[in-house]
Amino acid sequence: MSRSLQLLVVLLLAAGCVRGERFRPRYEARRIVEAQLGCPEVEVSVVPRSPYRDEPLDDRRLDLVAWGCGHVARLRCSPFGTVGGACEADPTYEAPERPAAIVKVRGRYASLHGVAQRERIVIDGAEVVRHGGARAIAIPVSPGPARWEIETHPVHQRIEHYTTRSERRIGDRVYTRTELHERVVREPGVGCGQRFTLSPAPGAIYRVALDVQAPGHCEVYCAREVPTGAGVQLAACEGFGPAP
């Protein structure tokens, strides 16, 4: 019996040493959501990147949706995170089921810096990230007051150099190899942001512009589109006010 037990222990140890632990976002997301919801029947799906997250900075995270027991959870999982801590709640905005108004948002820049402009629009805690560009983004919103935040950062790009070192032992001698690598790193620069509240009226279309005069100096403007027979007129923006 002792011999068979020894064999069993050796087999289990050998199996336990089998590597191949790779990142597994669906497994992680399911485990997290099952624990948080107390729901044993959670389904998970990796979904395409939301159009509300057009990220100019490096972002290799995966977007997942988990659902079960009548709940839906959205997560973002980093492929380089540690097991168990690689997934976090996805704050990306979602269009309401019954959007009542449209808010068009864009940044207007006196001068451009960096390789891109990262615009982040936060609506009651849910965020839209986009490449700042010449065109606005039109966001369907729910009626009623909401807290808004718009901020923009120039994105700077630089080449980062780093070295890796490896050792190889052949016989009694140790050979050391040092390699020089480079990679492109994108970082946000000095930005500017504004907070306000907006209470859209049902059926209305608004324009919100963040005018950036210089790094760290910006103002936000709001107008309401009023359709006319000849096109669109701009009117005062009701329900637009400072953040509390």
Added chain:
Amino acid sequence: MRAIAPLALGLAASLATPAAAQVSDAWAVAPVVHRADPDTLAPQPDERGLDRALRLHVRFESHLPVEANGIDRAEDDDLFDFGLGGRLALEIPIAGLLSVGAEGEYTWWHYGTEISDDERNATMLSFGGFARIHALLGAVRLFAGAHLGGLVAWEDGEALRGFYAGPHAGMQVGGRWGYELVVGATLRTIRDQAALPNGALDPFASMGFFVLLEDPR
């Protein structure tokens, strides 16, 4: 447009609100509508670990050769002793790479001494459980585990009871239906004197199929 000054954060007067401003192309955009609706999504299985579904195994097992205790050892016997079995098992993954299961096996043993023309048969039922740890290598799943349980055997009409335990290892390929090869050894402790392998490791090899009894999650 109405503006919020960057420092005062108060509502500025209704500034720059051109009453009949022309629409520029920059504002002529269609709404971006996006919702992650689970009704439109297909559930995906975990990318690592076993498909979390109950599975049924059907295996055919051979014990070659059987050096039956007490009958063959002291004799110059060239009778080919062997055992053939059929095994049913239910297995459920309980973690990414761990599974447990319950199994039952019917085995028919053939043994004896050719010299004295004494060929004999025995049957055995064994019931128990097993646990496995798996390694996934692409489409191939390797596993090692242990099995443990109780048995009852009938030799010459006499019922013998005992226990069994042992290690096993194998490989699986397949999806909802799959193929399985297992090798292992079983140590049986039968209380009475038995011709069946008793007190020594009895190696076995088996092949079989498995099927997932529910949709993988």
